[in-house]
Structures are given as C-alpha cells and as structure tokens.
Amino acid sequence: MGFHYTKYGKRELLLLLCITLLALSVCMLLFSGAPGRVKLVLGLLVLLTGGAVSLFFRNPPRPSPQGEDTLLAPADGKIIALENPSPEEFPWFEGEELFKIGIFLSIWDVHINRAPWAIEIKDLEYRRGGHLNARNPLSSSRNESCTLYGRTEGSIPGIPLAVRQISGAVARRIVCDTAPGHRLIRGEAYGMIKFGSRTELLIPRRFLKELRVALGDRVKAGQSILAVIQKEKE
Numbered sequence: 001m002g003f004h005y006t007k008y009g010k011r012e013l014l015l016l017l018c019i020t021l022l023a024l025s026v027c028m029l030l031f032s033g034a035p036g037r038v039k040l041v042l043g044l045l046v047l048l049t050g051g052a053v054s055l056f057f058r059n060p061p062r063p064s065p066q067g068e069d070t071l072l073a074p075a076d077g078k079i080i081a082l083e084n085p086s087p088e089e090f091p092w093f094e095g096e097e098l099f100k101i102g103i104f105l106s107i108w109d110v111h112i113n114r115a116p117w118a119i120e121i122k123d124l125e126y127r128r129g130g131h132l133n134a135r136n137p138l139s140s141s142r143n144e145s146c147t148l149y150g151r152t153e154g155s156i157p158g159i160p161l162a163v164r165q166i167s168g169a170v171a172r173r174i175v176c177d178t179a180p181g182h183r184l185i186r187g188e189a190y191g192m193i194k195f196g197s198r199t200e201l202l203i204p205r206r207f208l209k210e211l212r213v214a215l216g217d218r219v220k221a222g223q224s225i226l227a228v229i230q231k232e233k234e
Contacts (some may be wrong), residue, residue, distance in 0.1 A: 009057030
C-alpha cells in the first residue's frame with residue numbers, strides 16, 4: 001500500500017527537511033574530529049528525530065467499512081466525551097437535543113479528519129479562541145475551532161450532522177479543506193489539526209439508534225464505527 005503523506009503538510013515537511021539537513025551539517029562540523037562511530041550515532045539521531053516528526057503528517061490509506069447505517073469516526077484517537085451539549089451552543093440545529101462524541105488526538109495519532117458519512121456541507125463556522133489542553137472539557141467551548149455543518153446523503157438522507165475541529169495546547173493551525181456546497185463521500189479526508197487536538201461529532205439524539213463506542217476506546221478515522229443511525233428514533 002506504500003507510505004503516504006498528507007498534502008496539508010507540504011510546507012512543514014519541506015521546512016523539516018531543511019532543518020534536518022542543517023542540523024546534520026552542524027553536527028558533522030562541530031564533531032569533525034570525533035571518531036567515526038560517534039559521528040555515525042549523532043547522524044542517526046538527527047535523521048531519526050526528523051523522521052519521527054515527519055510521521056505526524058502521515059496519511060495512511062483508509063478503506064471505509066461497508067454499512068448503510070453506520071456512522072464512522074471523523075478522527076483517530078481516544079474517546080473522551082459522550083455527552084449532551086447545550087443546544088444554545090449550536091443554534092444551527094434549531095433546538096434539537098444533541099449527542100456529542102469527543103475524540104482526543106495525541107501527537108502520536110494520525111491527524112487527518114475524515115467525513116463520518118456522505119454529507120453535503122451547509123455551513124462552516126470558524127471561532128477564534130485559546131489553546132487549552134484538548135483533554136480539558138473547557139477546550140470545547142473556549143479553544144480555537146472550526147465546525148463543519150452538513151446533512152447526510154445516500155441511504156439515510158437529510159440528517160443534520162456537525163464535526164468540530166478544536167485546537168489543543170500545542171496545535172496552532174486548523175486546516176479545513178472544504179466549503180458550503182461541497183459534498184464529501186463517506187471516509188473522505190477534508191482537513192487536519194496540526195500537533196495534538198480534539199475532534200467532536202454531533203448528531204440529534206432522535207437519529208441515534210445505537211452507540212458502538214465507550215469512554216476510553218481508541219478509534220480510527222474513516223474506519224471505526226461510532227454509532228448506528230436511523231431516520232427517526234424508534
């Protein structure tokens with residue numbers, strides 16, 4: 001399948017390559033009189049460090065599982081929230097009783113965001129804010145964020161959904177590569193949050209048939225099933 005990097009990290013990867021080569025050159029210059037074994041170890045340490053940082057921008061192929069009524073994870077990470085948010089915080093849903101699934105992404109996780117369902121984008125809301133630790137529940141309402149609102153298409157059309165990208169203590173840039181009017185297919189990559197973050201999925205409770213995850217579970221974007229949905233709650 002090969003190794004893939006995301007297009008959203010081209011600038012950072014180029015900068016990282018330059019820094020790695022510069023660090024390698026400086027090490028070789030400073031330790032030019034050192035034994036060959038020492039220079040080899042230093043060189044390997046520099047290269048391994050650069051390679052490890054580059055892994056943050058990996059974008060592994062993710063074939064999505066079949067299932068006409070399953071809602072997929074929009075991000076890799078750990079489930080840290082299963083709760084009912086305040087309807088006032090999300091007026092786009094027009095007072096619906098909502099259910100929120102929160103996912104924490106460490107710096108070791110793949111940071112690509114993927115569509116949990118085939119959806120048509122209706123609105124995007126960018127909010128300036130702070131950079132609290134993404135594990136902190138207050139980060140949901142206080143941190144910088146970008147919320148994608150849409151409606152499902154396909155086998156169960158018309159259900160309103162939202163995916164919120166939230167920056168963390170280290171993350172300083174949210175990438176959302178879509179816009180109102182665009183359509184995303186199930187599992188399609190549409191953005192990322194760089195260096196540690198939080199992603200939240202919101203759906204009206206009346207469309208939620210069965211929850212398939214629990215607090216502490218680890219999930220993969222575009223592959224792990226979060227829930228089963230339906231046209232109306234039975």
